[in-house]
Structures are given as C-alpha cells and as structure tokens.
Amino acid sequence: MPDHADLIAALRGAGLVGPGEVVFQPLAGGVSCDVWKVDGPQGPVVVKRPLEKLRVMADWHAPVERSASEVRWLQLARDVEPGMVPEVLANFPALNAFALRFLPGCPVWKDELSAGHVDQAFAAEVGRRIARVHARTAGSAEVQAMFPDPAMFRALRVDPFLRHVARNNAAVSAPLNTLADRLDAARIALVHGDVSPKNILIGGQGPVFLDAECAVYGDPAFDLAFCTTHLLLKAVWLDRADLPAAAAAMVAAYAAQINWEASQALLARAGELTAALLLARIEGKSPAPYLTDPLHRQAVRRQAIALLLAPRAIDDLVAHWERTPE
Template sequence: MTTPLTTDTAVEHLRDRGVLGADVAASATVLDGGVSSATFLVETEGERYVVKQPLPYLSVADVWPARLERAGVEANVLGLFGALTPDHVPRLVDYDPKRFVVTMAAAPPSWVEWRAALLRGAVDPAVGETLGRVLGSWHAATRDDPEVLERFGDLGMFVELRGDPYHRTVAARCPELAGPVLACLDELLAERRCLVHGDFSPKNVLVGADSRVWVLDHEVAHAGNPVFDVAFLLHHLVMKAVHLGARDGAAPPRVHACARAFVDAYAAAGGLATDARSAARHTGALLLARVHGKSRATYLTPDEVSRVSLIGAQGVRGELAGVDDLFGAAVRSDPVD
C-alpha cells in the first residue's frame, strides 16, 4: 500500500523527484471535484503543477475498487497524446511508478472546467468543435497501430472503471434492459481499433480564452472501440440538455448545436466512430449508467432522472437514430411514467 499524499507531502514529493529545488518556496492546495484521485495544485513563484495520486477505492456511494496502476496508463497516454496534440493536453512533468504519482503542468488560473460552465448555461459550440477535432485526430492517428494496441491492450482497468460499474451494474438493476446494455459492452470489449480515452467528459475539459481546451484524466485509456469516447461525451451533453431545459427552454438547442459541432468535427478529422445509430445506442447505455449504475449524476433532479432513464432505454434499444433524436427526446414535454 502506498502512502497517500497530503498538502504537506505533495511539495516534498516534488523535491524528492527533482521537480523542485530544495530552496524553492512552494505551497500546495487540494483540488476538489474528482472521485478517483487525490489531486493537489502546487505553486511556486513562477510555476504551477498538478500532482495526482489515484485512490484504491473511488469516492462514491457504492463500493468501487480500481487498480493504482492506472496512474501509469495516464502518464503513458499524456506522452502519446502530447506528441499528437501538444496544445490540448497538459505537459507531463514526472511519473513516480513506486507511489503511482503523476505530475503535470497546471493550466492558467483563468481557465475553467467545462462542466461548470455548461451547468451555468454557458454553452459554446466552438468548444464542442475543438473537442471533436482533437478526439478524431487521436482515433485516426492510432488506428490499427500495432504498438499502441499492444501497449494499451489490457482492458482490466476499463472493466473495473466502466464495464462493471456502468454496464454490468445497470444490467443487474434493470434486468429488462440487460440484453441491449450487455450487447453494448460486448462490442466495446471485442473491437480494438485505436487508443480510446475512456473518460471524455466535460469535467475533464479545461477551457481558456478563444475556446482553447485541455483534455485531462487519461487513466481509463485503452486500445478499444472508438464509439465509447463519442458516446461518453454525447451522454453528458444529453444530461446537460435535460437539466438546463427544466429552467431555460432556450438552453437545449444550444447544447444540441454543441453536440452537432462535436460529431461533425470528429468525422471531418478522420474519426472512426461515425455510425450515428451505434453512437446513439452506446449513448443510451451510458445514460442508464448515470442514473442506475455506480456513478450517478448527482445534479439531476428526480424528474430529470426519470427523463434520462427513458432516453437511455430508448437509445440502447435502438429506437433513436442519432444525435438529433437524442436531443429531440431530451426536450420532449410528454410525462414520464
């Protein structure tokens, strides 16, 4: 068992690793908001670093164990994606394989988490377009690359962090939907076409001026089916449309436009997961996971949970043909049983 870092030991860790000199003044603060890692911001007079150490159990209501070795995956992926799109991921500074600690450059203080911006109703389709272009370029660049498929071929952590707590938990709790939900998981485990991020979510996107973005949290990355990344972002945007639409009827069309910009830019960049109906099915499975699985979307009200559950069921059963149908279902006003 590794010793957990604290605000005091995070600074000492960077000194021990040679990132900070012995005479460099530094302070550390806890970065809140994540459930999978202890994360700290370490600041000196001229530098800012994020120091991240994974938790052996995720901080959720259900018991959710995960291997600490996922930190090594994140470090490796930061190096690879950093070479492909250096402007869209933080720079890897150091990785300590004994303590499973990743150190990376921190974003400028003015940058904001995209999830927080979306929940405030600040929806910028240019961010969706940039994310589609970045994701499409990652998938295209790693397509059928034998070295990548070998290096990231272990699906164990994907199953621990996604397959079990999402699909298999939904199948157990919603047996009437177990068939199509588990069929989605089978597709994800069977097809290995490129390097998949695995957590392509608004909470893992930082946005700066002129819609500049960084994509964070690469620890679930694996050689797999690219539809997972496309569906993962789409399901978050569908939930935001449902949530915002309860207060502002003009918000869902903005989120829809953002999603459309994302999928169009993804396809234009050479993205591999361009089958709209397949993306809708996988989006449906993930929507169900966020209201019935181990990783609940806590900002949804009970009525919104019911709406998301209905959209998820329609999607995973193949009743929705693509992005337009998903967002059409998100704004429907018919009662949910």
C-alpha cells in the first residue's frame, strides 16, 4: 500500500477521519483510479484519486488532474437533481483527490443487470436524469468555461474507442474518423463521459451517477450512446429481450427531455456513436470483458460494422438489435 500520509492529513483537516489509525479499504472498480472506503466520525466516506496509468492497458496514460472535472460534474449534477449523485464532502485539488459520502446498501446497476434483474422504469430514469443534466447545461458559456480542456475525454474516449479502431479496421475507418472529428469539435452540453451500468448505483431515490472523470463540454449524444452500448452488449451476452427493451425505455425517456436541439438530430448522432462504441467494445483498447464467446463477438461486430456503413437513429437501432448470432 502506498504512503497515504498526505491524504490522511487532508482528510483529518476536513474532519472526515479521526485521530486514530486510518484504514483504506479498496472498493471495487479501480481501472483508472484508487478508490477507497474510509471510516470516520461523520460516517464512511469514499476517497478517490486518479491513477496516472490505467490498469486495463499498460500504455494508456491519462492526465491525473481529471479529479477536478469529476468534482465539477458531481456538483453541477447535484444542482440539477440532488439525489442523482453522492455529495462531495471535500476536494483536495493539490492531491488530485476528493471525498464523497459513501452510500450504503446501494447495489451497482451492472450487478443487478447481470443477475437478470432488469427494471424498465429504472432504465428510463437513467435516461431522464442524464438528459436533465444535458438540458440544464446546453448552450451555457459558463459551464463550458468550467470544462475548458477536452484532453481527458480525447485520451480516454475519442482516441481509444474511435481513432484506435479506425486505424485497425480499414473498412470503417472513414466513418469512425468522421465521428471522432465531430466529437472533438462538439461544444453542445456537459457530457459525463462514462455512463455505464458499473458507474450507476441503485439509490433509494433512483439512479446515482459516479465516476465522471471523463467529463467534457461536448456532444450529449455520447452519454446516451455509451450507456445504450452497454445494455445492447449485455443483451447479446445474456440473450435477454428485456435488455434492449430497457435501452428503448432509456432512449425514449431521454428523448422526451431534449429541448436544446431537434430530437431527431441528437438521436441520429447517438445512433452513429452507438455503432462505433459497439465495435470499440470488440476491437478497441477497452473490450467488454464478458464478451468472450466468439459467436457473441461476431454478432456484435457484424451489426456494428453494418450500422457504421448505413447508420440508423438510436431508437431505430435499438428496436432492430439482434441478440443472437446469425
């Protein structure tokens, strides 16, 4: 275990740990961050500090200052809907670390989905809440100024998920590079950047969003596409019809909140991005770890490539998604 003296001093200064010994209990996750649970006089807290090198790929470096944008995202989302994020209890920018209130007894949505518990209303609420953050922040020069640096989103999302796949797959490199250029240029609303079932807790008042370290002022279609991709991949893995149905419920609830642009334009972009992200989860630097069956991989690859060459709007894409290999 590294020496946490600096972090302990900061936590003590914030009144989050007592004078005695401080135990750092690692939490699940931890691909890109050290995340611990620490007990203190105000109850358990989560302490998070990004890693310089991501654990999935030895050569995948990312700027460590991304804790600052995660904190800013959490605070903005809390203004939109307090129950949708854990409270930020302390921010230690000099240490690239921060502390959140630990939410006890809240399962991770991914675990529930993997166990076959698919709640359509919950999926719809995921779409609605994410769209509300987009609606609140769209066209805001002030919010854009709070997220001036797209470098983290590029390093963690655009490059590994889109440009890397484009380099290795000539058949779809043109549409992928076009999508990557467009994502780089977009300045539409505040994007979370990692809306995945593993980063959503099932809270007492609905979905709680974690892990906004890729947050960027960019294209909100990315968040909808990213989460939809996860649900469609799990539909293939588990061969469950209720997972595309959950994706459809999420997309419909999201679409109902779009008030900053024409819905069809956003749903069209989200469809293209979903195709790209589906392929990236097979061929990119961050493959879906559970999709190991070659038939499953082929079913996703075949549909993703067809969709990149002949895009569909995301609602249409979800409605036509095939769970089983041909």
